[in-house]
Amino acid sequence: MRAFPAEDLASNLQDLDVGQDSPPMQRSLGLGWDLATDTLTFRVDGAEKPFTRRGVLSTINSLFDPLGFAAPFSVQGRLILRELTTETCDWDAPLPREKLEQWQRWCTSLHDLRKLKIPRACTTVPLSTTQRKEICIFCDASTKAIAAVAYLRVTDAAGHSEVGFLFGKTKLAPKPDITIPRLELCAAVLAVELAEVMSAELDIQVGDIKLFSDSKVVLGYIFNDSRRFYIYVHNRVQRIRRSTNKSQWNYVPSDVNPADHATRAIPANQLAASSWLSGPAFLVDKQHCHLKQEAFSLVEPATDVELRPEVVTCATNLSFQLGSKRFEQFSSLRPLTRAIARLCHIAYSFTRVAKEGPCHSWHNRKLLFSPDQLHHARIRILLVVQRQVYSEEIHCLQKGDQVPKQCSLSKLCPFIDSEGLLRVGGRLKRSQLTAEEGQPIIMPGKHHVTSLLIRHYHEQVCHQGRHLTEGTLRSAGFWIVGRRRSVSSLIYNCVTCRRLRGREEEQIMADLPADRLSTDPPFTFVGLNVFGPWCVTSRRTRGGLANSKRWAIIFTCMSMHAIHIDVIESMDSSSFINALRRFFAVRGPVKQLRSDCGTNFVGACRELGISSKGCNNKDVCNYLCMAVQPSPLFTHGRKLGEDDRCHTSDP
Structure with missing residues (x-):
């Protein structure tokens, strides 16, 4: 200090004894600079201001904080001022009671700001000796305000890191109220502005x-590359992406x-103990010095109102060739021919010649197609199939070369006619046959269009056999390579042909009952039934002949199928008992009788006291020595006694 002339020193330093006296307080950046401790302090005006809107504005503007050291404290005063300005009252009018209490608490805390001491240097490590310098900027938002704060993080050669406060800034949340994701996005924009200033x-x-940022919604907006936003979010995301890269953004928990x-x-008394001035602890921790790069996706995109509706567009690759792949959608030749004819008609409607007529542009043709149009469509279909299957052979013939001998068409001497179709050659040009019969069109045997052709002409001959179908195809002017196998395969799979020519199905018979397999003497197990009637002449009268009805009852052996036929005069129970x-x-006696539930059989059983469970009459049982059962229709399809009644052999 003695080296400087006295007139060059400040007025409060001219009589200063550096060794004994403490240096006075200086001003730097609008703050107080304590030279003894090399710290910055706030100068707070102690004069009482009136409790009016004018006094509130004067008190808030008296706090000068260009670097934002006291931003978490001053933002509360600005919130009170904005609430007061929304009310329609005079600037010198007293404050309302509820606002007065808030303002007094803030003014009381303002005096605590004098005790806050902030180190003038960002870090204790000289910046010239550090190995790495980074700027870390944090942002956050609430319904009250949005804020961003920047720190300088330095690392020395030993790997020790220090964090120093650089700059802090706050803004009141805009009015009217907007959503939290939008506020967080505004805070991210404020952080980008701080990064540009730094x-x-x-x-x-x-x-x-x-x-x-502690908002994964905002991070999803920044990392998004697939969806579009509405204007508010779009403009701010573009502002962020224009100045920063996605790799610079990281997530930090709110706490x-x-x-x-x-x-x-x-x-104000909590500023020194908060992380606003010192920065978060994880920036100094060695375990968290290297942040993992993480890609963030949109949070619940289905319900996010900031996203535009996703529109799906389909790209169509146009081909100048029709291609036979679309022909597989048709199961009959006639619909395919009509579809191609309609397509050719629409294509012709866009030509200059067609625009002068009644049919032009896209339209629905209601008239029937002429035979020439259908023939032209059929030629187009055959050309597409031949160009796809026999492209190499057609290319050789167009150059004037012969078809290679290893080709399957070499023995047919193929040539290309005036319509561009591939036909069978030979020596029949001077014959009286038509061009279709003498030089038929070559078609591949395994193509879908060939199957449609075979099915079409197979239906024309009313589902006749292979020879008639092949003859009809040859008469129509088609030479199918491997036609025998193709025609046989189609006839084999034809539903109508399988129904007409299929063999009758046979049902598997059930097991025979025990009485059908017994080795007892004949007529031990008997089945019986009645058939008829016949008209017979019973007697002669003066006027002619008297006719009567007669029936026959047939007894069949269940094991040997031997039969015994007896004539009865009526269908009553007495006639049946006499025949029995x-x-x-x-x-001779039998062990078992089987019959149906005819009225004569049921009446005879009732009269003789016989049921399906046995004989209740001992005299009849001793005489008959039998059991009576109704005759069921067995699942093997044969009811003995009915099927044998046509036999007329002698008992």
Whole structure:
């Protein structure tokens, strides 16, 4: 100090004894600079201001904080001022009671700002000795305010890191209220503006700039490359993407985000202990010095109102060739021919000649197609198939060369006619045959259009055999390569032909009952039934002949199929009982009788006391020695006693 002339020293330093006296307070950047401790302090005006809107505005403007050290505290005062300005009252009118209490608490906390001491240097490590310098910017938003704060992170040669406060800024949230994602996006824009200011104003070489946000919705907007936004979000995302890269953005939890203090407002006595001035602890931690790069996706895009509706567009590759792949959608030749004829008609409607007529542009043709139009469409179909299957052979013939001998068409001497179709050659040009019969069109045997041709002419001959179908194809002027196999395959798969020529199905018979397989003597197990009637002459009268009806009852052996036929005069129970007595007299007793539920059989059983469970009459049982059962229709399809009634052999 003695080296400088006295007139060059400041007035408060001319009589200063550096060794004994403490240096006075100086001013720097609008703040107080304590030279003894090399710290910055705030100068707060202690004069009482009136409790009016004018006094509130004067008190808030008296706090000069260009670097944003006290931004988390001053934002509360600005919020009170904005609430007061929304009310229609005089500037010198007293404050309302509820606002007066808030303002008094803020003014009381303002005096605590004098105790805040901020180190003038960002870091204790000289910047010239550091190995790496980074700028870390944090942003956050709430319904009250949006904020962003920047820190300088330096790392020395030993790997130790320090973090120093650079700049902080807050803005009141816009009115009317907007959504939280939009506020967070505005905070991200504020962080980008701080990054641009730091890059332009700092005269040190910074290695990297990292930006942090605690909103994954905003990070999804920044990383998005597939969806479009509405104008508000779109403009701000474009502003962010124009100045920063996606790799610079990182996620930070809300509880360690220092910008969160400025969005919620804290008292002045808590500023020194908060992370607003010192920065988050994880920036100094060695384990978190290298942040992992993470890609963020949109959060619930289906319900996000900021996203435009996703529009799906289909790209169509146009081909100058029709291609036979589309022909497989048709199962009959006639619809295919009509579809191609309609397509050719529409294509012709766009020509200059057609525009002068009644048919032009796209339209629905209601008239029937002429035979010439259908023939032209059929030629187009055959040309497409031949160009696809026999492209190499057609190319050789167009150059004037012969078809290679290893080709399957070499023995047919093929040539191209005036319509461009590939036909069979030979020595029949001077014959009286038509051009279609003498020089038929060559078609591949395994193509879908060939199957449609074979099915078309097979239906024309009313589903006749292979020879007639092949003859009809040859008469129509088609030479199908491997036609025998193709025609046989189609006839084999034809539903109508399989129904007409298929063999009758045989049902698997059930097992025979035990009485059909017994080795007992004949007529041990008997099935019986009645058939008829016949008209017979019973007697002669004076006027002519008297006719009567007669029936026959047939007894069939269940095991040997031997039969016994007896004549009965009526269908009553007594006639049946007499026939049964005659049968036992001739054939002997039986073990079992089977019959249906005819009225004469049921009446006879009732009269004789016989049921399906056995004989209740002992005299009849001793005489008959039998069991009676109704005759079921077996699943093997044969009801004995009915199928044998046509036999007339002698009992």
